Amino acid sequence: MKITDVETFICGNPWKNWLFVKLHTDEGVTGIGEGTLNGFAKTVEAAIHELKHLYIGMDPHDVETIALKMIRDVYSDGGQIQGSALAAVETACWDIIGKAAGQPLYxxxxxxxxxxxxxxxxxxxxxxxxxxxxxxxxxxxxxxxxxxxxxxxxxxxxxxxxxxxxxxxxxxxxxxxxxxxxxxxxxxxxxxxxxxxxxxxxxxxxxxxxxxxxxxxxxxxxxxxxxxxxxxxxxxxxxxxxxxxxxxxxxxxxxxxxxxxxxxxxxxxxxxxxxxxxxxxxxxxxxxxxxxxxxxxxxxxxxxxxxxxxxxxxxxxxxxxxxxxxxxxxxxxxxxxxxxxxxxxxxxGVELNLEQIAKHPYDPGYWIPLFKQGWEKREGQG
Structure with a gap:
């Protein structure tokens, strides 16, 4: 089994923009993951696509090697942004692994x-x-x-x-x-x-x-x-x-x-x-x-x-x-x-409802401003 493509979807709400991924394989099995990071949804999305040359063509079962390629081999410390990109892809791989094995992730x-x-x-x-x-x-x-x-x-x-x-x-x-x-x-x-x-x-x-x-x-x-x-x-x-x-x-x-x-x-x-x-x-x-x-x-x-x-x-x-x-x-x-x-x-054990996600587009004002008065209302900044 090989990873053939990756799609990304952003779903906006006043709390924050959620970033989801969907991996495709040559055997038709797909997996989903998430790369949400408060005010960096578009940034993590870009990282997922910029690094896809490192995991497209890989076997999704080889999660440790995929992690090394996306973290160690880049030879840069991208911190939470790089980690979120990895997590999105790796979660989707585990989703594929579980589906192929017929077992829940746990x-x-x-x-x-x-x-x-x-x-x-x-x-x-x-x-x-x-x-x-x-x-x-x-x-x-x-x-x-x-x-x-x-x-x-x-x-x-x-x-x-x-x-x-x-x-x-x-x-x-x-x-x-x-x-x-x-x-x-x-x-x-x-x-x-x-x-x-x-x-x-x-x-x-x-x-x-x-x-x-x-x-x-x-x-x-x-x-x-x-x-x-x-x-x-x-x-x-x-x-x-x-x-x-x-x-x-x-x-x-x-x-x-x-x-x-x-x-x-x-x-x-x-x-x-x-x-x-x-x-x-x-x-x-x-x-x-x-x-x-x-x-x-x-x-x-x-x-x-x-x-x-x-x-x-x-x-x-x-x-x-x-x-x-x-x-x-x-x-x-x-x-x-x-x-x-x-x-x-x-x-x-779950799938993305793409129709529902499409109803709530990205908004650059959707993030938590923790050091602004009234942030608890979670009304966003847009």
């Missing part, structure tokens, strides 16, 4: 480790940055069966915050805890916002509300800063979604400070993601992969999580996005009372 990655996957809700807090709004929406999320939910209470903060904004963030955390009770996990999203000092101030202040984790409190580039916060924080630190190679995770894990790892398959590809999950397992850590890029990424994470003994939580953004999103994939990935299972059909 069966090829180690098999069933769990009966079902516990999900946490994300993206549910669209609206004004007010404690009462967070309180009311949190109650709605729990009423749908979720036993964990994540939110960013920090507005457009960056590095340091004024005392009033600091207090508002803590009031929001308190309001959510009051809304959901003691039995539901709350997860605090930091979005790489703070200096070490500010992050630790927030960690101390939120500790009485018992968050399950404080996510990405400081920028990821200086692992020494991440480690310092993790070792001093009274709240467990989670991170990893920004890293795009094994070496970055090796450097993070060697400090034995962060034990909740949020790897991003969208930047790594499935093969490297599975290897990193093993690295985390060897360090007595758990995984909660980042799956907020788009709907295909969420399906891929479901397969990875099902096949990983050290799975902790599955991120679910899709249920709280635009209502038409559930028509982008056939069949859609469905959460039932806070839990889900990956598709059982061969491959990744």
């Amino acid at each position: 069966k090829l990655l180690g098999g069933k480790c769990h009966d079902k996957l516990r999900c946490y809700a994300n993206g549910w807090y669209r609206g004004p940055r007010e404690p009462q709004m967070f309180h009311d929406k949190a109650k709605e999320v729990v009423a749908r069966g979720y036993t964990a939910l994540k939110f960013d209470p920090f507005g457009n903060a960056w590095r340091t915050v004024e005392r009033k904004d600091f207090q508002t963030a803590i009031e929001i955390i308190a309001a959510v805890r009051e809304a959901v009770g003691d039995e539901v996990d709350i997860l605090i999203e930091g979005h790489n916002r703070f200096s070490v000092h500010t992050a630790l101030q927030f960690a101390e202040a939120m500790a009485p509300y018992k968050p399950a984790w404080f996510e990405a409190p400081v920028p990821p580039q200086r692992i020494s800063s991440v480690v310092e916060v993790a070792k001093r924080s009274p709240v467990p630190i989670a991170c990893g979604e920004d890293y795009y190679c094994r070496e970055q995770f090796a450097e993070l894990l060697k400090h034995d400070a962060v034990h909740i790892i949020q790897l991003e398959p969208q930047f790594l590809g499935i093969s490297a993601a599975k290897q990193i999950i093993g690295m985390v397992h060897a360090h007595n850590g758990v995984i909660a992969p980042h799956s907020a890029q788009g709907p295909v990424c969420s399906v891929v994470c479901a397969h990875l999580n099902m096949a990983s003994p050290n799975f902790y939580l599955h991120e679910m953004f899709d249920e709280f996005n635009e209502p038409w999103e559930e028509e982008v994939l056939q069949p859609p990935l469905k959460v039932e009372r806070g839990f889900l299972r990956p598709p059982e059909r061969p491959g990744i």
